[in-house]
Each structure stands twice: as C-alpha cells, then as structure tokens.
Amino acid sequence: MDVILFLIFALIAVVCGINVVLQTHPISSAVSLIGVMGSLAILYLLLGAEFIAAAQVIVYAGAVMVLFIFVIMLLNAGVEAKRGKSFMAQLLGIPLLVSFLALMAWFVQRMYPSATSVKFGEFQGGTAHDIGKALFTTYLLPFEITSILILIAILGAIVLARKEMD
Amino acid sequence: MSAVPISWFLTLSAILFALGIAGFLFRRNIITIFMSIELMLNAVNLSFVTFSYQLKKVDGHLFTFFVMVVAAAEAAVGLAIILTVFKNRQTLNIDEVDSMKD
Numbered sequence: 001m002d003v004i005l006f007l008i009f010a011l012i013a014v015v016c017g018i019n020v021v022l023q024t025h026p027i028s029s030a031v032s033l034i035g036v037m038g039s040l041a042i043l044y045l046l047l048g049a050e051f052i053a054a055a056q057v058i059v060y061a062g063a064v065m066v067l068f069i070f071v072i073m074l075l076n077a078g079v080e081a082k083r084g085k086s087f088m089a090q091l092l093g094i095p096l097l098v099s100f101l102a103l104m105a106w107f108v109q110r111m112y113p114s115a116t117s118v119k120f121g122e123f124q125g126g127t128a129h130d131i132g133k134a135l136f137t138t139y140l141l142p143f144e145i146t147s148i149l150i151l152i153a154i155l156g157a158i159v160l161a162r163k164e165m166d
Numbered sequence: 167m168s169a170v171p172i173s174w175f176l177t178l179s180a181i182l183f184a185l186g187i188a189g190f191l192f193r194r195n196i197i198t199i200f201m202s203i204e205l206m207l208n209a210v211n212l213s214f215v216t217f218s219y220q221l222k223k224v225d226g227h228l229f230t231f232f233v234m235v236v237a238a239a240e241a242a243v244g245l246a247i248i249l250t251v252f253k254n255r256q257t258l259n260i261d262e263v264d265s266m267k268d
Binding site: 055117118134149157 | 168169170172173175176177178180181182183184185186187188189191192193194195197198200201202204205211212215216218219220222223224225227228230231232234235236237238239240241242243245246247248249250252258259
C-alpha cells in the first residue's frame with residue numbers, strides 16, 4: 001500500500017515538475033508547481049511529518065503560489081518569446097543534467113541500500129506538539145531571528161513595490 | 167513488500183532538484199526562473215524530511231520549517247523586485263535585463 005501511494009504521488013510530482021520546465025506560459029508552470037507541492041505534501045504525510053505537510057499546503061501551495069499567480073496576472077505575462085540558445089548550452093545542457101542526476105542516484109543507492117525503509121506510522125515525532133516543543137526550546141534563537149527576517153522582508157517588499165510619490 | 171526504501175525518496179528529491187536546475191538554466195521568463203528556484207527548495211525539503219525520518223528525530227522538520235519561512239520572505243521580496251523591473255523596462259525576459267554586463 002505504501003509503495004503504491006509513493007509511486008502514484010512520486011509520478012505526479014515528476015510529471016508536474018517536467019511540466020513546470022516545459023510549459024511556455026507562466027500560468028501553466030505555476031499550476032504544475034502547485035501539483036508538485038500538493039503531491040509532496042502527501043509524501044510528507046507518508047514520512048510522518050504531518051505538521052510539515054499542513055504547512056506545505058498552507059504556506060507553499062496556498063500563500064506563495066497565490067502571490068506568484070497574482071503577479072503573473074498583474075503583469076499580464078504572456079507566452080515566453082523563443083530565443084536562440086547558445087550552442088554550448090544546447091549541446092551540453094541535457095547530457096550534463098542527466099549525468100548529474102545519475103551520479104546523485106548512484107550515490108544515494110550506494111549510501112542507503114534498502115536497509116532502512118519507510119513505513120507509514122512508524123515515526124510519529126512530527127506532530128505540531130513535537131515541532132512546537134523543539135521550536136521554542138532548542139531552536140528559539142533561529143525562530144526569533146526568522147521573525148526579524150520576515151519583518152525586514154515585508155518592509156523591503158513595500159518599499160520596492162510602492163508607487164513613487166513626488 | 168509494503169515499505170518504501172529510503173533511497174527512493176532521496177532519488178525523487180534529486181530528480182526534482184535536477185528539474186529545478188533545468189528550468190533555472192533554460193528558461194528565459196524571470197517568473198518561471200523564480201518558480202524553478204521554489205522547485206529546488208521543495209526538493210531539498212523532501213530530503214530534510216526523509217533524513218529526519220531515518221534518524222527518528224524532529225530536527226529535519228524544523229529545518230524544513232525555516233526553509234519554508236525563508237522561501238516565503240524570498241518570494242515576497244523577489245516578486246516586488248520583478249514588479250519594479252517590469253515597471254522600469256516593460257519586459258520579463260532576462261536576456262533584455264543585462265545592464266550590469268556592460
């Protein structure tokens with residue numbers, strides 16, 4: 001059952017990911033990216049990370065992607081113009097990417113032979129209770145610094161995007 | 167066999183990361199490039215959660231949480247920059263935004 005679920009949602013994630021890269025219209029890319037994020041949320045649930053799965057749906061698939069689609073519509077972004085790519089990029093790009101991927105997959109298979117495997121429900125330390133406990137004890141300083149980062153980001157976004165007042 | 171090997175999750179993460187790199191390098195629309203960066207961040211998040219499962223610790227989830235927060239802040243600032251660039255140049259093509267080259 002776990003294997004079937006994993007295969008289905010991994011397939012959806014990969015197909016949507018390919019779609020993100022291949023679509024020429026930004027809106028199609030954005031909708032495909034929502035598909036990737038949704039299926040990743042299911043995989044997080046499979047790994048026992050229920051809080052992260054919820055945050056993934058709310059923050060990524062919800063807030064961030066709405067922001068993206070909002071900007072795409074605001075700027076009226078159309079189909080991407082076809083441009084001649086450089087010769088080297090066309091010649092080397094795909095082979096280099098495939099070899100990078102093959103190398104990564106080989107390392108992963110070598111480092112983690114099928115000794116450890118994921119069973120749904122075996123790890124239950126990812127609830128909101130555990131995350132909150134760790135967040136406010138061990139990771140309190142990073143948490144506070146993150147709040148300052150968000151404050152700065154809000155100010156920066158407002159300053160950058162406001163209308164120039166003369 | 168009802169359990170998924172941990173290496174499958176890591177391989178899926180590598181595939182998504184490679185797709186993100188491909189989008190980042192081959193696309194010309196600045197918004198699509200930005201979305202490719204988000205795709206790469208998501209791939210890394212999957213790795214974090216997988217390792218967290220393997221070590222049976224919650225720390226990986228916290229890292230994922232912080233990555234999400236930083237990604238949200240990055241999206242807000244980045245899209246504001248895109249808006250400003252579009253206001254000044256009327257283009258979203260990164261080949262035409264090259265004044266730092268000359």
